[in-house]
Amino acid sequence: MTADNIEQPDNQSPQPKPLPGQIYIRPGIDDRPDLDKALTPEDKKAIARLAVHIEREQPDDSAAHAETQAVRMSTTGSPAVATAIPPTPIADASSAFLDMRDPMVAADGSTPTKPQVNRLTVSFTLAALLRTAPWAMLNMVALPALVDRLVGNSLGGGHGTPLSAEASRMAGAAPLPWLAMIIAIGSVIGLIANAIVGVSSDHTRTTVGRRTPWIIGGGLLSALFVLPLGALGNVAALLFFWILLQITYAMLAAPLAAAFGERLPDKFREHAMRWRGVGLMVGQMLGVALGACGIAFGGGLPFGLTAIVFILAAFVPVLVWPKESSSESIAAVKYKFGPAIKSMLSLPTGDENAGFRRAYGARVAMMTGMSVMTVFQWLIVRHYVLAAWYMDVRSVATSAPAIWATCMAMMMLAIGTCAGAALAAGCSEQISEWCEARGVATRTVVVAACAVVAASIVIPLVLGVLLSVTVIDCGLFVYGVVSGFAFGMYDVFNQDVVAATIPDPRDNARYLAVFNVANTYGVVIACCLGVVAVMSAGYVALLAIAILAVLVAALLTPKTA
Incomplete structure (x- = not known):
């Protein structure tokens, strides 16, 4: 019973006073004064000055997510690392499986x-396909072929007279320095652009979200800039x-x-990751x-087709x-x-990071060797692997x-x-x-994979x-199968090596962001070494450098506990 219960209307007869203890006044509720009436305007202003201003929620930094860096x-390595199950997955300190949060709730809340999970899985699978293609x-095709055409090499250009061996070697080597320069500069610009775009999209405030405007704009601008090439x-x-x-990419x-x-919630992320790898x-x-x-079959360079696929990559995922x-x-x-x-380019120092620095150097060496074979693949095939066949056809005065x-x-x-x-992804769990x-x-598996990659280049x-x-x-198909399998195994098991060299798992995102820069360094070094090798001794030296770089990666791979 409260004081309200015993109040009587004015038209009723007076009631006796309640007995002691019959009225219960709830502390902090019934005896609470009305502050609007009890406080003076001066008191209200004084209290307002003491109020704490609560900031709105800040956007999460994508660079701080281990999952984003993984x-x-x-993306930059073998697709097998996304499709397969590594021995020790990179731990994400923000994962719901490490605390009492609901694993069905995504990081964005x-x-x-x-x-909807199925739609997200399909969209990221299509996005991976449409932006990678x-x-x-x-x-690997259009840019090298265009540089080859612009430089005006004489092989395959319609000359009926045979060329000398030295003239053929120099003609085949002419496009490589220009291609190397374009790829190296583009890789550095792409590295910086990724960091800037990542920070900018983290803080984008629109009604359609933080990521959607960038995806659509990037795909459309990529299509626009690829057409004039x-x-x-x-x-x-x-x-x-x-x-x-x-x-724009x-x-x-x-x-x-x-x-x-x-x-994607933690519960479904691994499944979606595999499909994304596919x-x-x-x-x-x-x-x-x-x-x-x-x-x-068309006779022209496929820039129009490339632009169409970029447009699809812009709209298909978001649809x-x-x-x-909304991110407003x-x-x-x-x-x-x-x-x-700066944080992306700063290699960790200290004795506790010695293993990570060694793994970093091994990755640079491995990506140098693989980049030599991928960046210059068109030129290697056209001006080295098929060079003798081209010369033989010309020697018999054939068109x-x-x-x-x-x-x-x-x-x-x-x-x-x-x-x-695909074979590496399927066998990695059993191995x-x-x-x-x-x-x-x-x-041991990583070193063996490096040895197989080096042997496949032969x-x-x-x-x-x-x-x-x-x-x-047929020989190139065999080379593709062997090198693709070996590099896939290297990427899958090297993830375990890298994870073991990180001193604190809570810093996985920062370390992986630094580690991913090694891929760009590998491309730039491959371009520089490729120019020196081919201009000095031809494509034989280029392949020899690729073998040497992969073997150096095997030697630098650190031991794990």
Whole structure:
């Protein structure tokens, strides 16, 4: 009973006073004064001055998510690392499995339903395929073929008279320095653009979300800047548009990587990661195959087809996945790009990071060797592997062979590499269990994979003296399968090595962000060494450098506990 219960209307007779204890006054409720009436205006102003201003929620930094960095690692390496189950997955300190949070809730706070999870999985798989295919088409087919055409090498140009061996070597080496320069500068610009776009998209405030505007804009601008490439007549203009493409492609790729870590709950992320790896694998194969077919059957460089796929990459993911929530509620804060770039380029110091620095050096060496074979793949096939066959056809006064021979060889390489990566993804779990049962260290598998990659490079080295196109194509297919399988195994098991060298698992995101920069360093070093090697001793020296770099990676791989 309260005081309210005993109040009587005025028209009723007076009631006796309540007995002691009959009225219960609730502390803090019934005896609470009305502050609006009890406080003076001066008191209210004094209290307002003491009020604490609560900031709105700040956007999460995508660079601080280990999952985002792992996605970027799988993009720059073998797709097998995204499709397979590594021995020790990179731990994410923000994962719901490490505390009492609900694993069905995504990092952005949403709880997608089962149909929405399926839509997210499909969208990221299609996004991986659609953004990888045109990029592989450009880097491995269209750009090298365009540089080869602009420099005006004499091989395959329609000359009826045979060339001397020295003239053929110099003619085949002429496009390589220009291609190396474009790729090296573009890689550095792309690295910086990824950091800037990542920070900018983290703080984007729109009604359609943080990532969607960047994805659509990046895909459309990439399509716009890729169209003029086929009409360019000099390397300087090609370099300019290639730099623009690096920036616009970062606008497409970086937000997709961040969205993958934000929108998928921990419960379903591994399943989606595998399908995304399948998309990467198929995208790389289709990109090279479509580019080669476009040149072989269409006669022109496939820049129009590339632009169409970029447009699809801009719209398909955002139309398939559930609509991204508005980001207008996040705080509008000032941010700087310098700290993000500096933290990405700063290699950790101290004795506790000695193993990580060694793993970092091994990755640089491995990516140097692999980049030598991928960046210059078109030129290696056209001016070394098929060089003897081209010369033999010319020596009998036959008209110059069509470009289809090089295109077919590139297609066989792409199909073989995809098959090898798929085989590595399928076998990695069984090999991991076998190693664990017999006490075989992960480093042993990594070193063995490096040795197989180095041995596989001998195959194109030998194919350069053959004259049969059929044998050459079969040999390149075998090389693609072996090297794709070995590099896939290296990437999968090297993740375990890298994870073991990180002193504090809570810093996985920061260390992986630094580790991913090693891929860019490998590309730049490969371009520099490739120019020196080919201009000095031809493509034989280029292949020898690739073998040496991969063996150095095996020697630098640190031991794990």
